[in-house]
Amino acid sequence: MKAEDKQQQPTRMSTAHSRELGEELRRVRHRARMSSGSVAEALGWSLGKLSKLETGSRGTGSWDIATLLGRCGADKPSRDRVMALAVEQDTGNFLRMHGQLPDTLAALSVHERAAATITTYEPLAIPNLAQTEDYAHALTGDAAIARTRIGRQQQMGPSRPRTVFYIHEAALRLPVGSREVMRDQLLHLTLMCGWARTTLRIVPMTGRSHTVLRSPATLLTFDAPIRPLAYTEAEAATIFHDAPDAVAAYQHKMRHLDAVALDLEESRQLLARWANAYDHQAA
Numbered sequence: 001m002k003a004e005d006k007q008q009q010p011t012r013m014s015t016a017h018s019r020e021l022g023e024e025l026r027r028v029r030h031r032a033r034m035s036s037g038s039v040a041e042a043l044g045w046s047l048g049k050l051s052k053l054e055t056g057s058r059g060t061g062s063w064d065i066a067t068l069l070g071r072c073g074a075d076k077p078s079r080d081r082v083m084a085l086a087v088e089q090d091t092g093n094f095l096r097m098h099g100q101l102p103d104t105l106a107a108l109s110v111h112e113r114a115a116a117t118i119t120t121y122e123p124l125a126i127p128n129l130a131q132t133e134d135y136a137h138a139l140t141g142d143a144a145i146a147r148t149r150i151g152r153q154q155q156m157g158p159s160r161p162r163t164v165f166y167i168h169e170a171a172l173r174l175p176v177g178s179r180e181v182m183r184d185q186l187l188h189l190t191l192m193c194g195w196a197r198t199t200l201r202i203v204p205m206t207g208r209s210h211t212v213l214r215s216p217a218t219l220l221t222f223d224a225p226i227r228p229l230a231y232t233e234a235e236a237a238t239i240f241h242d243a244p245d246a247v248a249a250y251q252h253k254m255r256h257l258d259a260v261a262l263d264l265e266e267s268r269q270l271l272a273r274w275a276n277a278y279d280h281q282a283a
Helices: 016-031 036-043 047-055 062-071 076-087 106-114 133-140 143-155 169-173 179-192 244-260 264-282
Strands: 093-097 117-122 162-168 198-203 217-221 229-233 237-241
Touching: 016 047, 016 062, 016 076, 016 106, 036 047, 036 062, 062 076, 106 143, 106 229, 106 237, 117 244, 133 143, 133 179, 162 169, 162 244, 169 198, 169 264, 179 198, 179 264, 198 244, 198 264, 217 244, 229 244, 237 244
Parallel strands: 117 162, 162 198
Antiparallel strands: 093 237, 117 217, 217 229, 229 237
């Protein structure tokens, strides 16, 4: 048995921060096209140590992480990003700058793949995970972002988490791109109403205003014992929370949305009416 195995830290409950760090390390190794076995052997580690690092279920020192990055030949931007994560204090609340493209954030991808449920609300746009490629292109003005967004949706695969989309009716009324783009997007949402593991509900314009309707929000839950994760996307950054007090505010928001949103059939009918309206305007 290796000496480091004898001193190995016990398995711990992972946090959003530790899973993000683990995902960044996994990405570095994959980009280097190195197997976990070959990396562990080269570093003199057990395979279990590397596996737990990549899943966020154990910690290690900055020296170990720097050694791993060097062995995988990580480029400077990757080294800087990972080492910043390694020394960052895990408070249960963190911000990740993304410029125009939040879709590639490790903290998003690793948690969307692992989630049991995803509940998301958007007041002025179709949620990212429900956008068509043409809508995403028209919204962002960037074809590469649109392709990445569709890839993000596909990455969750057929066993995708149970997903609830709350969409304010204002997002259906606000044109993005051409009338054809909006018609196809609304038809896509109408079809999504029939998807397994997907619930789509519209918050109507006729409802009363409330502070919880102002800003977008997403809440993810996981199999026990992993704590829920909440996040909201701002202009140039995404803010994540798995601190219980912060998550509770998002849970309150989702309960309010459940109370004021149209039911499933009413939502489907409203989406179909808007799709038909855009179709007539496009003709």
